[in-house]
Amino acid sequence: METLAMHISNGIINGPVAAIFAALALVALTYCVLRGRRDLDDRLAPMAGLVAAFIFAVQMLNFPIFTAGVSGHLLGGALAAMLVGPWVGALCVAVVLVVQALVFGDGGVAMLGLNITNMALLGTAAAYLLIALLLRVLPRTRAGLAVTAFVAATLSVVVASQGFVVEYWLGGTTDLGNNLAGLAGTMAGVHVLIGIGEGLITATTVLTVAKVRPDLVYALRSRRTPTTPAVPVSGGVR
Amino acid sequence: MKNRSWAFLAGGLLVALLLAGVVSNYASSHPDGLDSSLLKGCTVDADDTIVGGSCPAQQAKDHELGDSPLADYGVRGVENSFLSTGLSGVLGVLVTFAIGLGGFWLLRRRGTTPATGDDGTSAEGDAVTAGRGRTGTSD
Numbered sequence: 001m002e003t004l005a006m007h008i009s010n011g012i013i014n015g016p017v018a019a020i021f022a023a024l025a026l027v028a029l030t031y032c033v034l035r036g037r038r039d040l041d042d043r044l045a046p047m048a049g050l051v052a053a054f055i056f057a058v059q060m061l062n063f064p065i066f067t068a069g070v071s072g073h074l075l076g077g078a079l080a081a082m083l084v085g086p087w088v089g090a091l092c093v094a095v096v097l098v099v100q101a102l103v104f105g106d107g108g109v110a111m112l113g114l115n116i117t118n119m120a121l122l123g124t125a126a127a128y129l130l131i132a133l134l135l136r137v138l139p140r141t142r143a144g145l146a147v148t149a150f151v152a153a154t155l156s157v158v159v160a161s162q163g164f165v166v167e168y169w170l171g172g173t174t175d176l177g178n179n180l181a182g183l184a185g186t187m188a189g190v191h192v193l194i195g196i197g198e199g200l201i202t203a204t205t206v207l208t209v210a211k212v213r214p215d216l217v218y219a220l221r222s223r224r225t226p227t228t229p230a231v232p233v234s235g236g237v238r
Numbered sequence: 239m240k241n242r243s244w245a246f247l248a249g250g251l252l253v254a255l256l257l258a259g260v261v262s263n264y265a266s267s268h269p270d271g272l273d274s275s276l277l278k279g280c281t282v283d284a285d286d287t288i289v290g291g292s293c294p295a296q297q298a299k300d301h302e303l304g305d306s307p308l309a310d311y312g313v314r315g316v317e318n319s320f321l322s323t324g325l326s327g328v329l330g331v332l333v334t335f336a337i338g339l340g341g342f343w344l345l346r347r348r349g350t351t352p353a354t355g356d357d358g359t360s361a362e363g364d365a366v367t368a369g370r371g372r373t374g375t376s377d
Binding site: 008010055058088102190 | 242243246247250251253254255257258261262265266267268269270271272273274275276278286292293294295296297298299300301302303304306308309310311326327330331332333334335336337338339340341342343345346347
């Protein structure tokens with residue numbers, strides 16, 4: 001039996017809870033579309049397509065972690081948030097998860113809402129909050145950017161893994177007795193290690209893009225133009 | 239979009255295709271973080287198949303589309319596993335790129351220019367006063 005991706009399979013979480021999360025994910029993604037449209041211009045749209053394709057590719061690359069017999073792979077939320085912003089970034093990861101579930105049989109179709117909630121929504125949101133904070137306090141150097149990408153990516157993976165624990169608490173199909181904390185601990189421990197891999201990949205990729213085309217790194221935009229109006233103009237005319 | 243942006247896109251896509259088409263064959267096939275956590279309580283053999291005990295992973299059911307021609311990152315009918323994995327990766331990158339590009343292109347704001355000038359040139363700044371003018375785009 002070959003196992004390929006960190007996605008919830010059918011039967012792990014019960015149907016009603018999966019359906020509730022599907023509805024939740026749909027609402028959240030709709031909001032991301034509405035907010036993301038403000039960011040999506042002629043330049044960001046193709047970049048977002050590339051980010052989605054790149055995340056798909058890197059998600060195939062399971063890397064070994066220090067624990068014997070366990071692997072992990074990129075989730076991509078932090079990378080997407082750095083490169084195309086939180087709203088479009090969450091949509092990029094969601095596109096990847098939908099393609100994986102519908103074309104590659106990876107992650108149950110009925111479980112899609114749960115997987116989107118953890119990896120596209122929670123992972124990207126946690127990453128972006130950290131990115132916004134760290135870019136403010138760290139020095140504006142390449143090292144600062146690398147540390148931001150690394151820390152945001154690492155912690156976002158742990159947050160996403162705990163999203164699964166909450167879902168399992170609500171609708172897990174195996175009674176763990178009082179051992180939910182055990183699952184939380186196991187998940188957190190293994191995902192800290194996976195997160196380090198995620199952090200290294202994210203920092204490397206972001207630094208590379210920042211070197212070649214700094215104008216294509218969303219997280220660096222506010223630095224380049226400090227006079228950007230803080231309040232978005234709703235009419236679309238600036 | 240400027241030529242440099244097209245070059246960046248093409249370069250990025252090439253990297254993604256190489257990763258999914260070639261490097262993917264060297265990926266670890268051990269259970270990942272989620273699967274291994276759900277296997278806790280079970281004993282597995284060298285092929286990571288459950289041989290005893292009791293754990294959440296035993297509740298896993300078949301995938302709805304498990305008989306898709308690209309299921310489990312292989313192309314059905316391609317015997318060579320290196321080729322099968324690589325080809326499925328290439329197809330996956332292209333499908334994801336097409337859906338992402340098409341979807342985001344349709345969703346994009348029209349009639350306005352990027353907040354920061356493309357390529358750092360000032361030429362696009364003129365479009366702000368021109369209102370709905372979209373500059374430098376082909377199709």
